[in-house]
Amino acid sequence: MASSKSDDDSDDFDDVEIEDDVCEVFCEEEIELDQMEEEDDDPDDIRVENEDSGEFMTGNEEEESEDGPIIEVVKEGDGAAEKISIFDMKKLHYQKIVQGATIGGYRLMREMDNPRIVKNVIVSDGVTNYGTKFVFCGLCKTVYSRGGGAVTPHVRKCLEMKREEDEKNHKKNQLSPKTVVEEKRILTGLISEFIVASGSAILLVDSLPFQKLLRGVVNIHSYMTKDHFNIIMPKRKVIRESMQKNVEMCMKLVYARIKPKIINKFASFSADFGRNHHDFFCLKVSYIETIVDKKTGDKSWKLIILPLAINVCNESSKNSDLVAKLCLQEIQKMNDLDVDLSDFLFTADGAAYMRKCGDSHFLKYVRCSAHLSNILAQHTINPYANSGLPQYVLDHLKKIESIITDCNNLVKKIKNRFSIKMLLPHRVDNYVETRWLSNLMVLRSISKNIDALAKHKDSFDEQGKQLILKLISNTPMIENTIETLAEFDEICIYFQQDDVTIHAVLPTMIGLIIHFQRKAQLLDDTTRCLGESAVNSLLHNIQDISEFHCLAYLLDPQRVEVQENINSLNIQLDVEKEAKKALQKISQILNLEPTKTPTKPRASNENGLMAKFLKREEQTETLEDEFQIFLATKSRLSLHHFWPQNMTTFPKLTLVAKKLFGAVASEASTERSFSLLKNTYRNNRRRLKTTFLEKLLVAHEIEKSTKC
Numbered sequence: 001m002a003s004s005k006s007d008d009d010s011d012d013f014d015d016v017e018i019e020d021d022v023c024e025v026f027c028e029e030e031i032e033l034d035q036m037e038e039e040d041d042d043p044d045d046i047r048v049e050n051e052d053s054g055e056f057m058t059g060n061e062e063e064e065s066e067d068g069p070i071i072e073v074v075k076e077g078d079g080a081a082e083k084i085s086i087f088d089m090k091k092l093h094y095q096k097i098v099q100g101a102t103i104g105g106y107r108l109m110r111e112m113d114n115p116r117i118v119k120n121v122i123v124s125d126g127v128t129n130y131g132t133k134f135v136f137c138g139l140c141k142t143v144y145s146r147g148g149g150a151v152t153p154h155v156r157k158c159l160e161m162k163r164e165e166d167e168k169n170h171k172k173n174q175l176s177p178k179t180v181v182e183e184k185r186i187l188t189g190l191i192s193e194f195i196v197a198s199g200s201a202i203l204l205v206d207s208l209p210f211q212k213l214l215r216g217v218v219n220i221h222s223y224m225t226k227d228h229f230n231i232i233m234p235k236r237k238v239i240r241e242s243m244q245k246n247v248e249m250c251m252k253l254v255y256a257r258i259k260p261k262i263i264n265k266f267a268s269f270s271a272d273f274g275r276n277h278h279d280f281f282c283l284k285v286s287y288i289e290t291i292v293d294k295k296t297g298d299k300s301w302k303l304i305i306l307p308l309a310i311n312v313c314n315e316s317s318k319n320s321d322l323v324a325k326l327c328l329q330e331i332q333k334m335n336d337l338d339v340d341l342s343d344f345l346f347t348a349d350g351a352a353y354m355r356k357c358g359d360s361h362f363l364k365y366v367r368c369s370a371h372l373s374n375i376l377a378q379h380t381i382n383p384y385a386n387s388g389l390p391q392y393v394l395d396h397l398k399k400i401e402s403i404i405t406d407c408n409n410l411v412k413k414i415k416n417r418f419s420i421k422m423l424l425p426h427r428v429d430n431y432v433e434t435r436w437l438s439n440l441m442v443l444r445s446i447s448k449n450i451d452a453l454a455k456h457k458d459s460f461d462e463q464g465k466q467l468i469l470k471l472i473s474n475t476p477m478i479e480n481t482i483e484t485l486a487e488f489d490e491i492c493i494y495f496q497q498d499d500v501t502i503h504a505v506l507p508t509m510i511g512l513i514i515h516f517q518r519k520a521q522l523l524d525d526t527t528r529c530l531g532e533s534a535v536n537s538l539l540h541n542i543q544d545i546s547e548f549h550c551l552a553y554l555l556d557p558q559r560v561e562v563q564e565n566i567n568s569l570n571i572q573l574d575v576e577k578e579a580k581k582a583l584q585k586i587s588q589i590l591n592l593e594p595t596k597t598p599t600k601p602r603a604s605n606e607n608g609l610m611a612k613f614l615k616r617e618e619q620t621e622t623l624e625d626e627f628q629i630f631l632a633t634k635s636r637l638s639l640h641h642f643w644p645q646n647m648t649t650f651p652k653l654t655l656v657a658k659k660l661f662g663a664v665a666s667e668a669s670t671e672r673s674f675s676l677l678k679n680t681y682r683n684n685r686r687r688l689k690t691t692f693l694e695k696l697l698v699a700h701e702i703e704k705s706t707k708c
Helices: 008-011 034-038 089-094 151-172 179-199 203-205 206-217 226-232 238-265 320-332 352-360 369-381 391-416 440-449 450-455 462-473 475-495 504-519 525-544 549-555 562-570 573-589 609-614 623-631 639-645 651-660 668-680 690-705
Strands: 047-049 057-058 071-072 081-083 107-109 119-124 129-137 142-145 269-274 278-290 298-311 345-348 363-368
Touching: 057 668, 071 651, 129 151, 151 549, 179 206, 179 238, 179 690, 203 206, 203 238, 206 226, 238 269, 238 278, 238 298, 238 690, 269 320, 269 668, 278 320, 278 440, 278 668, 298 320, 298 504, 298 609, 298 639, 298 668, 320 391, 320 450, 320 504, 363 369, 363 549, 369 391, 369 440, 369 475, 369 525, 391 440, 391 462, 391 475, 391 525, 440 475, 450 462, 450 475, 475 504, 475 573, 504 525, 504 549, 549 651, 562 573, 573 651, 609 651, 623 651, 639 651, 668 690
Parallel strands: 269 345, 345 363
Antiparallel strands: 047 057, 071 081, 071 129, 107 119, 119 129, 129 142, 269 278, 278 298
């Protein structure tokens, strides 16, 4: 039974709110309000609210505890009532008893997820639960005495307050028709942009976790009920229509940016074929765009690469005429734009039909430098048939090739045994034919895990053990091979960057030849043989250096002189002579007349004798003159800053540089498009119409690279 205190101590008996993190309260049974009204406990056990002070009092003051009011506990089992002083309410209120803490061996408990409003309060000593004559209000989290009719009015009051609060919130969150339309439009646009950019399936809209995520994001700054959110959440059909509009808009913006560059003949093209359920043809346009710094006003050039088409190509065979036809079809889609492909440079891989297309239909074929780096590495290990290398070099290269084969076989065994793969500290990469320098990745995998493989060699079969022992004995050869191939890998990664133009190809090729010539003089057999083979491979592919590579190299104000090295290598290449050939071709395309620019006419008052003495005649040069003056110019500025800042000094040559530096050094960008294709055109999206898929792929890549 609960005892009371005097009026002087009434401040200690205010309504006690029990917080969620203070104690546990379990509900044994829901207490019906009607039943509580019918209960007629001893008045001494009734805890009522004092009308004057608003404090909770009990009718029995004879059993007042020094520690505060006593909670009467009915001990289970024998049915005998026992009064146990567990803890006083003011301690619970002021000391914030934490969940699970005990006082006198007992603790108050509640059920965390019980939805009922009024519950019986029980206490526990950790073993047995004991009932009390107190109840817990789930609305205001206050403990009351069970009997005497005090709970019913309180609960009704709490329910009324809750009802008023709910109505207030409902009116506050009521969405007008105008609000619904606006919120739905915004959410539809965001979802469609996300799906286009991420390549996700439209089915994502129906995903409950995705909808829950969106609702959580919407409610970060303002609360919205689930019903209201369901009203503004767009359906799949609406998202599809919005995506189609976004894709069409992206295509129009791409055409608007590309078309002027093609008309003015400052664009260049790159293309490639790839396969993912279908054969796809990817065509990209690159050009130079002038950027103005908003803070300083300085101008600079930036190489822009935009996808023009990623289309399904169902042709059974590929040839140069087909590639040219596909390129023209995509260009003519821009309001029937009619162009001559021979005015543009064409960058592609080393496929024969690509090479022929570039030389026959375009201004010039530019070989992909990243792809070339991979070819150079391959033929360093496996030389050309007519290489002319000494026999001892060929024999040693066969040993290296055998080691690489053993590494590939061991990787296959590791991949087939998950338990073995988990024992290795580093990831194991297998050989992929279409991946550049894939053999290098295999060698690195084995080298990093060689100690772990030696430790766990007994986990392999007999063939696997022999492979491991052989590779351990040839570890120095593996390390030296990795070192050589890694240098080609560094070059390949450099040319995969989207801002690298063809100006870097010539000095890189000459520099590599000099570098590997020095390596061929070292004492280590593996390094020496690989160096000789690398030089042979580089000299074999030097023929892919065109006159446009030479001109681009000379138009770089930070260039390093290479003509002396070229002469020392006995390479028949006159860089300046070849550059002048390219200069003449571009001059004809851009209609840059070889005659001198007319002198600017002077005003009548400037024709006097003093004007002649004081004012220098305006310089007029031909394109050839500008080129010779530039060759004598030294500058620390990069080409992207030099040319836009010196346009008045070299007006014609700047136009030549702008066209030339618009050509990319590699078609790595198209290779990345096929990687995006794999993420977009997955098995769960095979139902997409190819016409929509082609536009979606272009929009997807634009969202990835630039903000359309």
